[in-house]
Amino acid sequence: MKRPTQHIWIDTFFPRQSTDRVPDQDLTGTMIVLTGGTDGMGRVAAERLASMGADICLMGRNMAKTQRVIADLKAAGHEGNLLTVACDLGSLDSVRKAAADILEACPRIDLLINCAGANIMNRQCTAEGYEMNFVVNYLGPFLLTELLLERVTQAPAARIINVTSATQAKAHLDFADLHRETGWTLFSTYAQAKLCMIIHTRDMAARLNESGITGVTVNSLNPGYIQSNLSRDSKGWVNIFVRLFNHRAAPTWVGGERIVAMALGKKYEDLSGAYIYEDVQASPNPEALDTVKAARLLDLSYEMTGLTRPRRDM
DSSP, X not given: OOSSOOOHHHHHHSOOOOOOOOOOOOOTTOEEEEESOSSHHHHHHHHHHHHTTOEEEEEESSHHHHHHHHHHHHHTTOOSOEEEEEOOTTOHHHHHHHXXXXXXXXXXXXXXXXXXXXXXXSOOBOTTSOBHHXXXXXXXXXXXXXXXXXXXXXXXXXEEEEEOOGGGGGOOOOGGGTTOSSSOOHHHHHHHXXXXXXXXXXXXXXXXXXXXXXXXXXXXXXXXXXXXXXTTTOOHHHHHHHHHHHHHSBOHHHHHHHXXXXXXXXXXXTOOSOEEETTEEEOOOGGGGOHHHHHHHHHHHHHHHTXXXXXXXX
């Protein structure tokens, strides 16, 4: 059987248990800004990149945990500049403050990795009234990326990696009820957010191309079904379901290596706006390719975050 099959349930129940390991290279002086680096595959990626001498700016909601990861990296002998920035992706005000802190601390950004994600197990809303899975898994990273984009584009050959999910294939953009005031389910909100992330990725890649900014790429990565703490707060039958799936999932290091591959691999250096399924380029949900829906989503995203949408043709 060809792997990955790109069929969500086959690849979930029968995931590839290994992947190619990226050769080490000298990353001295390379600044990497990373969300989701305190656990799971994000931490694996942070450890590998730090081991090559990279400077790491690690963002986290739980600062005690985030600082422990940095302490562990230092204890392992990693000599790059290792920083922490507090950021709660579920709070747009927190994201704005974090972006300002990063811009002050990081004169350059060579790599931005949006790896953080969460499964909020019941319907919650932010102070603005936005559904929490939508904000943590899409709108928060959207705002962060937009606020850091100018700094990223100042670095030659910079890359932005947006970690998404195979669930995007089953998502549907419901503009009549984007925040699921009715018919809320964890799957529908999480999958919709990951679809939105792909739409933003494609739009940003097109925008950079139209602006004549060469060498800077932005791509989406579905790392495959990987062991994680994403649903650590699940209860009841959902917890049983999660435990079963995690038992079948690929080891955490596999996801970490796929992130590192996108960060450093030569086959990705001229690729932008793509959706990578594990380690092959694939077609995303058809709704991600619908220019009318994409334009509507982006208009709403800029409006919800208080940003002015850059002028460009969709």
